[in-house]
Amino acid sequence: MIQISEAAKAHFRKLIERESIAGLGVRLSALHGGTQRADVRLEFAEPGELSGDEWVIDCEGFNLWLDAPSLPFLDGAKIDYEAMATGGQLQIRAPKIKGVVPGEDAPLPVRVQWVIDNDINPQLAMHKGHVTLTEVTADGIVVLNFGGGCHGCSMVDITLKQGVEKTLLEKVTGVRGVRDATDHASGSAPYMARSQD
Known part of the structure; x- marks a missing residue:
């Protein structure tokens, strides 16, 4: 469903360790999923800030929570981190974020x-x-x-x-x-x- 690279996991682990907040993880959701305005939101979250219906991916040291209503738009998403001389760049690619064109057999x-x-x-x-x-x-x-x-x-x-x-x-x-x-x-x-x- 979601692929998160080892480089991205290491990047998040480093940031989470700096915060020193028990249970801190990363939440991924789709904003305006299925529309031209669609975008992804990636944010740090504590367990008490969750709604309870998120899907959980264990990333060896922290949890990546996926917003349940966003799942159809996040399917196949890839999260990567590329280290650069000036810092680094987090990349999130979600090919279904704007939805999938319904086929001719759709109502x-x-x-x-x-x-x-x-x-x-x-x-x-x-x-x-x-x-x-x-x-x-x-x-x-x-x-x-x-x-x-x-x-x-x-x-x-x-x-x-x-x-x-x-x-x-x-x-x-x-x-x-x-x-x-x-x-x-x-x-x-x-x-x-x-x-x-």
Whole structure:
């Protein structure tokens, strides 16, 4: 599951010994796992700071705790340490941190959500907006709610047709259309305000 090199173990042992705290170990977790914003968090932790559902790897002198909800994103991760003249560099490679693209056999809502999380919302975030999947109907219509800067924006119809719908039709087999279920009149901070005619 997780590989930690001997050099990384030795590096952590040295740091832990310096702290002189009984039971001090290292906790590894995924932040925003399965999304484009995903990153790893590596931190020292004492046993009393654990939630209790962590997986434990005995690293001969300290424990490496893996955050249970992060396990799918940390599978196959490698931790290494490279000594250099100026100190050293810890390297963590987690190839599944941003998730794994669902296959064509995955349910349609799962494939739609993947594209929303990894393609659509990162683009909308540039205008402080996002979409939330409400449902995928039996005939392949994706129903969305716009939020943030897209909620009440005068350009939302263009965003829906030329951005969101176009992306979903191209990338997700089985999608037949997209519908906006947002009450845009209640938007309080649109990216581009609607005219008050």
